[in-house]
């Protein structure tokens with residue numbers, strides 16, 4: 001099969017997929033300095049954004065019968081748009097798909113579902129994770145009441161993307177680092193500093209499984225209760 005025929009076959013929606021698939025439109029694509037994070041603005045006409053009270057995920061159709069989870073962030077209930085922050089730094093079909101998207105393309109998806117994570121009222125929210133969690137953190141921030149204290153760390157697998165973080169997400173009060181050791185060490189420093197006010201915090205830990213496991217362990221070691229740690233593995 002030539003690449004052209006394979007591409008067309010992948011793009012074509014089969015009669016079976018057409019039964020359950022939904023569609024939207026890609027409105028814009030922005031690529032961060034260094035090219036690893038792709039911001040994709042999506043128009044989803046039938047989604048009831050105003051009902052969202054938890055972080056969500058959308059199963060995007062990447063190719064025939066292949067669906068990948070991303071997080072709708074920065075949604076506008078009137079324009080019916082949201083933004084996906086897609087990490088393309090690894091060799092995966094989702095990365096290839098994201099890199100090929102341009103404004104005007106159709107976006108097909110299977111479903112949007114609640115991720116059972118939401119801001120706990122009256123608590124200081126601490127976001128810890130990797131580059132795949134950016135959308136999730138933006139969505140928790142959007143759901144939180146105004147003036148909710150937020151802090152945390154986000155790790156990237158390359159220093160160029162880490163450097164581009166504050167410029168591209170100036171509203172997220174998180175520090176960017178560029179390796180696992182750094183997020184581990186800085187999280188440890190942070191929890192030691194805040195030991196006396198432990199009960200004020202809720203941690204949201206998302207990203208690669210290895211990172212989740214080590215950060216959870218660290219937080220438990222420093223006496224944070226299970227109920228204060230909301231975690232979710234995004235990839236492994």
Ligand SMILES: Cc1cc2nc3c(=O)[nH]c(=O)nc-3n(C[C@H](O)[C@H](O)[C@H](O)COP(=O)(O)OP(=O)(O)OC[C@H]3O[C@@H](n4cnc5c(N)ncnc54)[C@H](O)[C@@H]3O)c2cc1C
Nearest residue numbers: 057069070071086087090092093094095132135234235236
């Ligand atoms: C609820 C939920 C929400 C998510 N939201 C987002 C989001 O907003 N943005 C986002 O970028 N991702 C998000 N993810 C993660 C994303 O779905 C996975 O990273 C997915 O595996 C990417 O698919 P792929 O086809 O590119 O790679 P795959 O074909 O799944 O994997 C190919 C190879 O790359 C490795 N791999 C996969 N992802 C990564 C990665 N990010 N870094 C390094 N290696 C990787 C795999 O282990 C495998 O070896 C989310 C996942 C979940 C469950």
